[in-house]
Amino acid sequence: MAEQRILKGIYKEGTVVASAIIEPEGNARLMVKGAEPKEPKDEAFTKQLKTIASKCKKELADAKSVEICAVLSSAGLAEHVAIPPETLKEMGIARVLLLDAECGLPIRVCDDDTAPVSLAYESLRAAGDLKEQPGCVEIGDGYARKVYKDLSPGERKVFEAVVQLAGRGLMKIVCLEDETLKMALALKDFPPARARSVVVPLGALGKEITGGATIEKVAKKLEVARGG
Numbered sequence: 001m002a003e004q005r006i007l008k009g010i011y012k013e014g015t016v017v018a019s020a021i022i023e024p025e026g027n028a029r030l031m032v033k034g035a036e037p038k039e040p041k042d043e044a045f046t047k048q049l050k051t052i053a054s055k056c057k058k059e060l061a062d063a064k065s066v067e068i069c070a071v072l073s074s075a076g077l078a079e080h081v082a083i084p085p086e087t088l089k090e091m092g093i094a095r096v097l098l099l100d101a102e103c104g105l106p107i108r109v110c111d112d113d114t115a116p117v118s119l120a121y122e123s124l125r126a127a128g129d130l131k132e133q134p135g136c137v138e139i140g141d142g143y144a145r146k147v148y149k150d151l152s153p154g155e156r157k158v159f160e161a162v163v164q165l166a167g168r169g170l171m172k173i174v175c176l177e178d179e180t181l182k183m184a185l186a187l188k189d190f191p192p193a194r195a196r197s198v199v200v201p202l203g204a205l206g207k208e209i210t211g212g213a214t215i216e217k218v219a220k221k222l223e224v225a226r227g228g
Contacts, residue, residue, distance in 0.1 A: 003024060004021060004022065004023055004024060005020075005021075005022040006019065006020070006021055006022075007019060007020040007021075007022070007059055010056050010059045011032075011052050011055050011056050013051075014034070015034040016032070016033070016034035016035050016048070016052070017032075017033055017034055018030055018031065018032045018033075018052050018056060019031050020056065020059060020060060022060075022063060025064070026062070026063055026064035026065075027063065027064050027065050027066075027067075028060050028063035028064075028065070028066045028067070029066075029067055029068075029069050030052070030053070030056055030060070030066060030067070030068045030069065031069050031071070032049070032052055032068055032069065032070045032071065033070075033071045035048045035049065035052065035070055036072055036073060036074045036077075037072070037074060037077040037078070037080070037081055038074075038077075039077070040077060040080035041080050041081075041082065042077070042080075042081075045081065046081075046083055046087065049068055049070065049083070049091070049093075049096065050087075050090075050091055052068070053066070053068065053091045053092060053093055054091075057092065065094040066092065066093055066094060067093060067094050067095040067096065067097060068093055068095070068096045068097070069097045069099055069106075070096065070097070070098050070099065071099045071101045071104070072098055072099065072100065072101055073101045075098075075100040075101065075102065075107060075147045075148065076145055076147050078098040078100070078107045078108040079107075079108060079139070079145075079172055079174045081096075081098060081108055081110065082110065083096050083110040084110075085111070085112045085113060088110065088111070088112045089112060093112075094111065094112055095109060095110065095111040095112070096109070096110045096111075097109050100147060100148050102147070102148045102149040103148045103156070103159075103160070105148070105159070105160065105163045106163065106170055107147075107148075107172070107173045108171075108172050108173070109170050109171050109172070111188075113188070113193045116135060116136040116171075116186075116188070116195030117134065117135040117136065117195065118135060118136055118138050119133055119134070119135030119136060119137050119138065119197055120137075120138060120140075121137055121138060121139040121140060121143070121184055122140070124137050124184065124197050124198070124199055125178065125199060127199075128199075129182075129199050129200065129201045130198060130199070130200065130201070130221065130222075130224050131198065131199075131224075132196045132197065132198045132224055133196065133197055133198075134194070134195065134196050134197075135195055135196070135197060136171060136172065136186045136195045136197060137172070137174075137184045137185075137186050137197035139174050139176055139184055143176040143177060143178055144176065144177040145174065145175060145176050145177075146175040146176070146177065146181065147175065148175075150175075151175070151202075151206070152206055152210070153209075153210070154205075154206035154207060154208070154209035154210040155181065155202055155203065155205075155206030156206075157206070157209050157215050157218075158183075158200070158202055158205045158206050158209065158215075158218060158222075159173075159175070159183070159202070161215055161218065161219050161222060162183065162185060162200060162222060162225050165219065165222055165223070165225045165226045165227070166185070166187055166225055166226070166227040167226075167227050167228045168190075168227065168228050169187045169188045169189060169190065169226075169227015169228040170186075170187065170188075170227055171186040171187060171188055171195065172184075172185070172186040173185055173186075175202060180201065180203045180204060181202045181203030181206070182199050182200065182201060182202055182203070183199070183200040183202040184197065184198075184199055184200075185197060185198050185199070185200055185225055187225065187227040188227060189227060189228065190228055198224050198225060200222065200225065205218050205221065205222075
């Protein structure tokens with residue numbers, strides 16, 4: 001039986017390093033550390049990922065598909081990263097996942113499907129918590145953001161449960177202050193690909209767990225976050 005292969009340090013440039021994990025079925029994950037967006041919609045970050053993909057192409061020539069997993073310490077900028085399908089195709093990459101270094105969980109995913117319709121957060125907000133609307137949510141600059149490291153233990157458990165439920169359907173997670181702590185979540189269902197967004201009352205559900213509710217009980221309220 002074939003085993004997972006790990007290719008360590010196949011790309012190194014300054015503080016940036018990339019290693020590859022090749023699964024038995026032939027799919028590869030290119031794990032990147034040290035590459036960080038420096039500002040919202042940082043084109044230099046996308047260019048950096050392009051360079052890494054190009055430099056690693058020879059080592060991954062036999063892979064059926066390749067995805068980049070970039071581990072970010074500047075997780076708050078992940079929501080602004082947008083790599084269009086045509087750029088991913090040019091790179092030879094199926095998906096780019098941006099992971100929060102604090103928890104190792106994905107918070108933004110760009111894949112090779114057609115970009116979804118944008119949905120203003122105010123429209124999503126008007127629908128009420130845990131009510132879905134079609135489209136990929138965009139949050140205005142006026143809302144204060146929080147990342148995983150800013151959350152309470154109960155809120156972190158809700159965050160982790162949402163990521164697990166979303167699975168491969170995850171597109172974007174943004175935690176924001178809107179009277180209370182909310183999570184704006186963008187998901188994709190397969191097939192056919194369909195983008196939808198939902199607001200999760202992160203602060204309230206975190207308090208339920210702090211008050212003694214089990215994560216299993218809270219997860220039942222989060223079924224709308226199940227992707228795929």
